[in-house]
Amino acid sequence: MLELPGPEAAVEGEAVDEDQRLAPPRRTEEETASVVLHEARTRHGTRARGPRARDPRGPPAAARLRDRKRDSEGGLMAQTTGGAPYGQGVARILRAVPPVSEPAIDPSELAGRAGLDDRDVPGVEAAMGVLGVLGVLDLETGPGGEPLFRAATSIAHGCILSLAEHLDQGLDVLLNWGRAEAGADTSAGGEAVLSGPRFLFAVENRRFAERGASAPPLASAEIVQAVIKEEARGGESRYLVQYDARSRQYQLIGGHRRPDDLTIGHTMVRELEEELTDFSFDHDGDTLTELQRFERLMVSRTSGVLTRYRIVVFHLRTRRPRLLLGPADRWISERELNTGRADDGRRILFSAPTELAGGLAGLEPSLPAAGAGSHGWGFLRRHPWEAMGLVLGLLGLAVSVLQLR
Incomplete structure (x- = not known):
């Protein structure tokens, strides 16, 4: 009978346990890789990929x-x-x-x-x-x-x-995601190129340009806007807009509907009271008339994503003799409003009501005829010290002229 060598014969002077004696010889790493590769090819099939x-x-x-x-x-x-x-x-x-x-x-x-x-x-x-x-x-x-x-x-x-x-x-590629500067008009230089909101605004505009109306919006919003019209001297119609620093454009007075606004009309009243100086809506003297509802798909200059806007346009009429203007408010001509660009070069966000008979020209003024000069009184109330200084300066000039005589 053939006798197997004992443990002492495996390696002189070392004990070998039963598992080591019965285990197959170890392969080198190259041999193992070859076997594993062969098994993988057998299992998945060899692909003719040159x-x-x-x-x-x-x-x-x-x-x-x-x-x-x-x-x-x-x-x-x-x-x-x-x-x-x-x-x-x-x-x-x-x-x-x-x-x-x-x-x-x-x-x-x-x-x-x-x-x-x-x-x-x-x-x-x-x-x-x-x-x-x-x-x-x-x-x-x-x-x-x-x-x-x-x-x-x-x-x-x-x-x-x-x-x-x-x-x-661990470096960031895009920066400033917390800043609402998606629609910035300034030339991008240096780190401005890496602005996250601007990058998002650019890629969403491209997606919208490629897909058009079939591009799915990433957000939706309900918006109210108020057409506030006055007849200036000479019979020219002017409209009140407000500059929005976040979106870098002029807009009609208005804004987004909030969850706690009971109706879209409540949204319009709230926005008027928030955005107009010293304005509190008077249900006896102020009237809001809905002009049109429509939808518009556009890339938000604030959030940077393609948004479906549901817009409701109102016409404000008031018995007030004047409206006080804030530093961001200004009257613009109908020409500027229709072209979408103010004379100072800034963009105007406006969609003309298409269902309004006679267009904007057919709208009655929001203010009484006496309100045409209200912007002057508004300046006096907003800048009383500057006005007083101007008056004193004129008086001093008059006294000097009289003394020369």
């Missing part, structure tokens, strides 16, 4: 050799330093995207190049989806219908690598 199947930078199966280290050290992403761990994991994926000079690869192979495995393929696909929206990827389809990725251009590849650096270092 030279991409022989990419020496690491097939997905080779990443399985890191599983033990990955599990023992808290995950592959936890081994990096700098920015957030999840961000650094995505950075590795971005750096693995081939440049335009190399063949496109599928998500599984991309995961392998990033040092990940097949469990990370959904994360790779998610990252590629974001890059695809940015337009920096060249998307192809493999023989089996699988998506293939590479950078669209050399500049696009530089953008991808820059994003990876931002992720590694």
Whole structure:
């Protein structure tokens, strides 16, 4: 009978337990990678993808050799330093995207190049989806219908690598998300180019331009506006507008409906009282007439997203002899209102009521005829000390002239 050597014969001077004696011989890492790769090809089927199947930078199966280290050290992403761990994991994926000079690869192979495995393929696909929206990827389809990725251009590849650096270092690409400056008209220079609200405003405008009325809005709002008209000297019609610093444009007096506004009429009354100087709505002397309801799809210059506005336009008539104007208020001509641009170059947000017979010209003035000069009295009430100084200056000039005689 053939006798097996005892434990003492395995390694001289060392004890060997039963599991070690019966275990198969250990493979080298290269042998293990070859076996795992063979098993993967057998399980999934070999795809005829030309030279991409022989990419020496690491097939997905080779990443399985890191599983033990990955599990023992808290995950592959936890081994990096700098920015957030999840961000650094995505950075590795971005750096693995081939440049335009190399063949496109599928998500599984991309995961392998990033040092990940097949469990990370959904994360790779998610990252590629974001890059695809940015337009920096060249998307192809493999023989089996699988998506293939590479950078669209050399500049696009530089953008991808820059994003990876931002992720590694924990840097923000876009800034100032808390500031309502989406529709800023000022020229963008320096960090202004990276303003989050301006970026959002630009991409939403492009989406709206591409899709038109079929573009789904991301927000909705109910808006009220008041047409306040006066007949100035010479018979010219003028309309009251107010400059909105947030949206950087003139608008009719009005605003958004709030949840606690019982009706849209209550919204209009509240906005008049909030925006006009020393104005309290008098139900005996003030009248609001609804002119028109309509919808308008546009990109908000405040929030930056495409918004569906439901607008209700009212006409205010009052027995007051005058309205006091605040520093942001001004009267503009019908010509300025219809062209959408004030004489000072600023934009005017206005949609002319299409259902109004005779248009704006057919509207009666909001103020009595005596109110045509009300803007002068409004100046005196708002700036009494300046007015007094002007009067004293004129008196002093008159006294000086009399003394010269």
